[in-house]
Structure formats: structure tokens, C-alpha cells
Amino acid sequence: MPHSRTPAVAGWFTGENDDFRLLGTRCPSCTAVFFPREDTHCRNPHCEGASLEEVPLSRTGRIWSYTDSRYRPPSPYVSDRELPWEPYALIAVELQAERIVVLGQAAPGVTVADLTVGMEVEVVPGVLHEDAETTWTTWHWRPTEVRA
Structure with a gap:
């Protein structure tokens, strides 16, 4: 049986x-852009718009903020207690054209030591979780430049 690739959240990428x-x-x-996507009404409190159109977001942005996740999430969040916890970097990226900030994990191998505020990053496909039948896909942020 082939291993299926399934988006962790359909329609987000x-x-x-x-x-x-x-x-x-x-x-x-009002030209406001939303991510996560909004499909029912405009979230801008000063707009009465009711129709929204899907738009691809910029592939690159600049780090607005970042942190590392060094602890296993407590209940009720799902976390395999049998496996060791692997810290990861979480990045808030400003997409200038859209005037929004999007959160996401750093690509594997990228740590907070590799990041600086203002650094350019690009969105890349990532893996959230794999089991015997399915690879659950998501997005990651990866620096476009090498830090000296």
C-alpha cells in the first residue's frame, strides 16, 4: 500500500x-488578507465585506520574532510520550505585501542560533507527523541566507 501525503489542514497550502x-x-x-484563511466573512471590523477570494501568499518574508519550544506540550495536546522530545524553533514571519504575520516551525536543522530578527526566510513544504500509512504535511520556514 502506498504511503499517502495528506495536508494537516486542507486548503491552507x-x-x-x-x-x-x-x-x-x-x-x-477592503483588500485585507487573512491567514489562516477566512471563508465566511471579512474579519476587518470596519468592513462589511461578505465575499472572499483565495490568494497565494508571498513565498518569502522577514522574521518578525522567534522562539524555541523546549518542552513537551501538556495534556490535552497530543504528544507521543514514548518518544524523546525534540525541541524546535517557532518563527513569526512578516509578509510585507500582505501586511500580516504568519507563524510556523523552522525547517528541520534550523535552530534559534541560526535566526535573527529581520532575516529573510522562505516557506517550504514540511512534515508534521508520519505514521505507517500517512505523511501529514505542513509548512516550515527556512532562511534564504546563511548567517555569518
Whole structure:
């Protein structure tokens, strides 16, 4: 049986490798962009827009903030207690064209020691979890430049 690749959240991203993109929505009335996507109404409190259009978001942005996750999440969050906890970096990335900040994990191998505020990063496909039948896919942020 083939190993299936399934998005962790359907409709939040599309593509592979160099054409991988996060998908947001834009309100045609006020031009506000949302991620996670909004499909029912404009979240801008000053807008009464009711129709939203899907838009691919910028592939690159600048680090607005970052931190590391050094502890296993407590209940009720799911975490395999049998496996050792592997710390990871969490990055808040500002997408200038969309005027929003998007959170995501750093790509494997990227630690907080590799990051600085203002550094350019790009969105890349990632793996959230794998089991015997399914690879649950998500997005990661990866620096586009090597830090000296």
C-alpha cells in the first residue's frame, strides 16, 4: 500500500518544492488578507465585506520574532510520550505585501542560533507527523541566507 501525503489542514497550502505556497483569502472590499484563511466573512471590523477570494501568499518574508519550544506540550495536546522530545524553533514571519504575520516551525536543522530578527526566510513544504500509512504535511520556514 502506498504511503499517502495528506495536508494537516486542507486548503491552507498548495504545491511542491519551488511552487509551494501558503493560501490565504483577501476581501475585495477592503483588500485585507487573512491567514489562516477566512471563508465566511471579512474579519476587518470596519468592513462589511461578505465575499472572499483565495490568494497565494508571498513565498518569502522577514522574521518578525522567534522562539524555541523546549518542552513537551501538556495534556490535552497530543504528544507521543514514548518518544524523546525534540525541541524546535517557532518563527513569526512578516509578509510585507500582505501586511500580516504568519507563524510556523523552522525547517528541520534550523535552530534559534541560526535566526535573527529581520532575516529573510522562505516557506517550504514540511512534515508534521508520519505514521505507517500517512505523511501529514505542513509548512516550515527556512532562511534564504546563511548567517555569518
